[in-house]
Amino acid sequence: MSAAIAPENVGRIEDTPKAKRVKKRLTSPFATTAAIVIAALWTIPTLGLFVSSFRPERKISNSGWWSVLSPENWGWTLDNYETVLFESGASSANLGTYFINSLVIAIPGTIFPLILALMAAYAFAWIPFKGSSWLFVMVFALQIVPLQMALIPLLRIFNSDWLQISGSYQAVWIAHTIFGLPLAIFLLHNFISDIPRDVMEAARVDGASHTQTFIRIIIPLSLPAIASLAIFQFLWVWNDLLVALVFSGGGVRVAPLTQRLGELSGSRGSDWEVLTAAAFVSIIVPLIVFFSLQRYFVRGLLAGSTKG
Amino acid sequence: MLIGEQFLAAANIAAKRSDFWPETGSKLGQAFIAVALFAAVVGLLMFLADKAPKRGRDFVQLMLFVAPALILLTVGLIWPAIQTVWQSFSDKDGNFVGLDNYTTIFTDPTMTRVVINTIVWVAIVPVMSTAVGLAYAVFIDKSKGEKVLKSLVFMPMAISFVGASIIWGFMYEYRAEGFPQIGFLNQILVWLGGTPQQFTASAPMNTFYLIIIMVWIQTGFAMVVLSAAIKGVPAELIEAASLDGATSWSRFWNVTVPWIRGSIVVVVTTITIATLKVFDIVRTVTGGQFNTSVVANEMYSRAFRLGQPSLGAALAVLLFVMVIPIIVYNVRVLRSHREAH
Numbered sequence: 087m088s089a090a091i092a093p094e095n096v097g098r099i100e101d102t103p104k105a106k107r108v109k110k111r112l113t114s115p116f117a118t119t120a121a122i123v124i125a126a127l128w129t130i131p132t133l134g135l136f137v138s139s140f141r142p143e144r145k146i147s148n149s150g151w152w153s154v155l156s157p158e159n160w161g162w163t164l165d166n167y168e169t170v171l172f173e174s175g176a177s178s179a180n181l182g183t184y185f186i187n188s189l190v191i192a193i194p195g196t197i198f199p200l201i202l203a204l205m206a207a208y209a210f211a212w213i214p215f216k217g218s219s220w221l222f223v224m225v226f227a228l229q230i231v232p233l234q235m236a237l238i239p240l241l242r243i244f245n246s247d248w249l250q251i252s253g254s255y256q257a258v259w260i261a262h263t264i265f266g267l268p269l270a271i272f273l274l275h276n277f278i279s280d281i282p283r284d285v286m287e288a289a290r291v292d293g294a295s296h297t298q299t300f301i302r303i304i305i306p307l308s309l310p311a312i313a314s315l316a317i318f319q320f321l322w323v324w325n326d327l328l329v330a331l332v333f334s335g336g337g338v339r340v341a342p343l344t345q346r347l348g349e350l351s352g353s354r355g356s357d358w359e360v361l362t363a364a365a366f367v368s369i370i371v372p373l374i375v376f377f378s379l380q381r382y383f384v385r386g387l388l389a390g391s392t393k394g
Numbered sequence: 395m396l397i398g399e400q401f402l403a404a405a406n407i408a409a410k411r412s413d414f415w416p417e418t419g420s421k422l423g424q425a426f427i428a429v430a431l432f433a434a435v436v437g438l439l440m441f442l443a444d445k446a447p448k449r450g451r452d453f454v455q456l457m458l459f460v461a462p463a464l465i466l467l468t469v470g471l472i473w474p475a476i477q478t479v480w481q482s483f484s485d486k487d488g489n490f491v492g493l494d495n496y497t498t499i500f501t502d503p504t505m506t507r508v509v510i511n512t513i514v515w516v517a518i519v520p521v522m523s524t525a526v527g528l529a530y531a532v533f534i535d536k537s538k539g540e541k542v543l544k545s546l547v548f549m550p551m552a553i554s555f556v557g558a559s560i561i562w563g564f565m566y567e568y569r570a571e572g573f574p575q576i577g578f579l580n581q582i583l584v585w586l587g588g589t590p591q592q593f594t595a596s597a598p599m600n601t602f603y604l605i606i607i608m609v610w611i612q613t614g615f616a617m618v619v620l621s622a623a624i625k626g627v628p629a630e631l632i633e634a635a636s637l638d639g640a641t642s643w644s645r646f647w648n649v650t651v652p653w654i655r656g657s658i659v660v661v662v663t664t665i666t667i668a669t670l671k672v673f674d675i676v677r678t679v680t681g682g683q684f685n686t687s688v689v690a691n692e693m694y695s696r697a698f699r700l701g702q703p704s705l706g707a708a709l710a711v712l713l714f715v716m717v718i719p720i721i722v723y724n725v726r727v728l729r730s731h732r733e734a735h
Contacts, residue, residue, distance in 0.1 A: 114642070121533035121543065124526065128547045128610065131561045134578055138564065150576050172414075186418045190425040197429055201436060206463035213456050221464065228467060230717050231475055232671050234693050234710040238481065238703050239474035255424060264470035267463055296455040297440040325554035327674045332698060344556045348678050351560055358564060358576065365560040369553040376552035380545065383552070387615065388622055 139166055139362035146358050166363035179350055179360055180338060181367050188324055188342040188371075190255055191334075195262035195323040196316055202263065203270030204278075204312065208304050210271070211279035212286055213296060222275065228268040236264075237332050244333065253335025261333045262323050270315055273389055277311035278304060314386030317379050321372050343368040475714075482708035486701075495708035505692070511601055512688045512716075515608070515672065520665040522609045524658060527616025532646065535624055544621065548614035555611065555674030562607045563679055566593035597685035604686055607675050612668065616661045623657035624650060656728060663724040670716055689713055 138151045142163045149159040170179040209215075210222045240261065244252035251257045281304070289299045305312075327344045334341040347368050354360050376383060439458050446454040485491045499505045527547075534543045550558055567577030571589050575581040580590040593603045627650055635645045651658070673690035680686045682695060689709050697706025 117533040118537075121530060121537070124530050124533075125543055125546045128550065128613070130578065131565050131610070132549070135561045135564055147576065149574055150578065150581050152578065152581070174414075182414060183417070186421050190421045193425055194428050194432070198432060201432070202463045202466070205436075205459040209456060209459035213452075213459065215456055215460075221460075225463075225467065228471055230667070230714075230721050231471060232690075232710065232713045232717065234671070234690060234713055235478045236471050236474035237710070238697050238707060239477040240470055241698075243469070243474075255421075255428070259428065260466075260470070264466050267467055268471075271463060295444050295451070296459065297444050300459070301440070321552060325557075327554065327556055327677070328694065331694070344554050344674075347554075347556045347560065348674070351556075351563065351678050352681060355563075356567075358567070361560055362564065365557050369557040372552040372554070373549070376549065377545070380548075384548075384618055387618060 135362050135365055138358060139366045140164070141166075141359070143359040146362070166359045167367070170360055170364045170367060177353075179346065179364050181343065181346060181364055183338055184341065184343045184346040185367065187334075187338075187340060188344075188368075191258050191262070191330070191340075191342050192320055192323045194255075194259045195266075196320045198259060198263040199266035199270050199319060200312060200316055203267055203274055203315075204305070204308065205300070206267075206271050207274035207278050208296075208300055210275050211281075212299075222271075225268055225271050229272065233265050233328070237328075240264075241332055252333060253337070253340060255340055257333040258330060258340065261329050262319075262326070265329065266319050266322070270319065273315055273386070274308065274311055276389065277308055281307055310382075310385070311389070313379075314382045314389065317375060317383050318386050321375060321383075324372055478707045478710050481704055482711045484704055486704055491704075495705050496712075498705060499708060499712060504687075507685055508687045508689055508692045509712075511686065512670065512690075514601055515605055515669050515688060516666055516716075518602075518605050519608045519612060519669040520662045522605075523612035523665050524616045524620075524661050526609070527613045527618075527661070528620045528658070530613070531617045531621035531624055532650070535621065544618065547617055550611045551614040551618075555607075555672070556678050558607055558611050559675050559678035562610070563594070566603060568592045568595075594679055594686075595684050600680065600684055601686050604675055604679055607679070608669060608672055612665045616665065619657055619661050620654060623654035627653045659724060659727045663720055666720050667717055670713055689716075 134151045137154060138146050140162050141151065141154065142161055142165065145154075145159055145161055153159045171182045171185075174180065206225075210218060210225075241252060243249065244257045244260075251260075285303060285307075286299065289303055294302065324342075325344060326342075327348060330342050330345045331348075334345065336345060338346075347364055350364055351361060443451070443455045443458045482495055483490060483492060485494070499509065530547060534540050537543070564576075565578050566580075567575075568580055568590055569575050569577070575584055575590060577590075577593075579593065583590055594600050631649050631653070632645060635649045640648065671690050672688060673694060676682055676686055676688050676691040677694070682688075682691045687695075689712055693706050693709035693713065695706075696702040696709060
């Protein structure tokens with residue numbers, strides 16, 4: 087492609103000023119306006135939710151959040167959060183408990199698949215065995231199987247007499263582990279197979295076994311990839327609704343925030359003082375993770391999408 | 395300070411009233427024990443594999459590394475998928491019924507509506523998200539504050555579909571004419587002199603309003619990936635094009651777009667597959683009422699709510715079948731793209 091346009095024919099003298107002019111022209115007034123409009127459209131909905139979650143019930147239902155600066159609509163409270171998090175009662179949101187459930191689901195739900203995937207990825211990358219590449223292609227292909235394909239039979243397995251774990255944390259952990267494996271194995275394999283052969287051979291010459299190589303070389307060298315993937319998997323599990331609905335049993339004992347939030351939006355769909363605060367409780371953790379670790383998140387995203 | 399105290403007081407009341415804290419302790423304990431146990435088992439197996447007799451050691455170690463993942467995938471994904479395919483050709487009692495379940499999907503009016511809705515979602519979401527994401531990426535490229543501007547649009551990617559649905563449910567909230575509106579979009583309608591709309595309840599446009607939520611979520615993904623791709627376009631190419639007198643519009647179409655074509659295909663594919671599987675949005679906002687249901691939502695309802703697992707299985711298989719041509723197309727384009735380079 088570059089040969090057709092032959093960059094050497096371009097006058098060298100003009101290089102720097104030209105580059106500057108190109109840059110300037112791209113940021114035309116139209117582009118700037120359009121960018122601001124898009125940024126506003128993408129921010130306003132969340133802002134409205136956030137502002138409203140701190141407004142007293144009567145004010146939320148009688149005035150729009152955009153009018154909060156006018157004196158008669160002014161007024162702030164933490165009551166909504168207090169209610170959704172701590173109030174106990176049959177119809178109360180009880181999100182404190184669900185928040186804990188989400189944590190208890192998401193932490194092992196991130197660690198289990200990551201470790202198993204790391205081990206499998208190492209085997210596929212560095213332990214030669216018969217059928218290795220064939221098996222790897224199969225694992226790769228599993229990424230396209232919608233998890234809906236597995237839900238009904240998997241629930242049957244969890245319900246079977248010899249397991250009977252459906253409606254428990256174990257069931258949700260195992261489901262998330264299984265569904266997280268294909269992508270995790272694929273991404274970690276890409277990363278681990280890029281480790282220089284010299285490093286691996288040096289370890290081999292020193293007499294290191296596979297387990298020693300794995301612990302002393304693979305894990306430390308893969309930390310950036312592990313970090314990206316851990317963020318990904320954590321957010322996926324934290325935000326998941328489908329797996330939780332099917333395998334958690336849906337009760338306050340095990341079900342995560344997303345499940346309760348969906349329920350509230352059905353049963354208390356117009357109690358916006360509850361819904362706004364509840365939604366914010368459920369998105370605060372992903373937002374913290376996202377804003378503090380955005381770099382890793384983006385890196386993982388790019389690694390996952392620029393395959394091919 | 396006051397706020398913190400108020401909060402602590404509330405927490406204390408809650409703690410006194412209920413068994414919140416002991417329960418929390420025991421739950422976190424479960425998570426901790428599970429992780430510790432898992433680590434201990436993996437560690438112990440690695441240790442034992444290391445001490446295995448020399449002759450079979452390599453094989454034992456290989457099995458240790460690769461078997462757990464493969465067994466889980468076989469038992470938890472491959473075998474269930476095969477069973478689902480089988481179930482989609484059976485009735486509730488496991489008798490073979492041929493294509494009956496599929497016939498239902500394509501003839502029953504409620505079900506055809508579901509299929510059509512899914513097609514509408516897939517037709518709109520990937521194109522809209524990619525177009526807006528690409529435009530935004532180009533507009534803010536190399537601008538001041540690019541990072542912040544990116545975060546703003548990217549942020550919805552991090553939160554749950556359920557959370558996004560509630561955020562937008564609030565935007566769409568409806569109050570009868572004459573009452574103060576609390577949904578922002580209806581307020582805008584009123585400001586412009588229109589009448590408030592029940593956005594999520596009136597078909598067929600309500601499907602479009604649900605689609606907006608998915609576009610809102612996915613645009614950030616498209617933007618981040620395409621922005622990285624744009625930065626990979628060689629500066630000389632752009633310069634050469636502008637020396638030839640190309641306008642920024644034609645530079646964009648004739649230089650940038652062809653260069654990042656591979657990334658565009660990947661983005662469209664990824665979003666298409668995510669859209670096919672979308673379930674949370676429909677379930678949270680309308681519960682599939684008002685003619686808004688899609689295949690993934692219907693699959694869940696039929697299989698787990700309405701006691702029609704065979705029909706649910708057929709819908710799951712339908713989802714899978716819809717994914718395949720997209721993947722095939724993706725692989726083909728990427729392959730020809732790579733050959734062209």
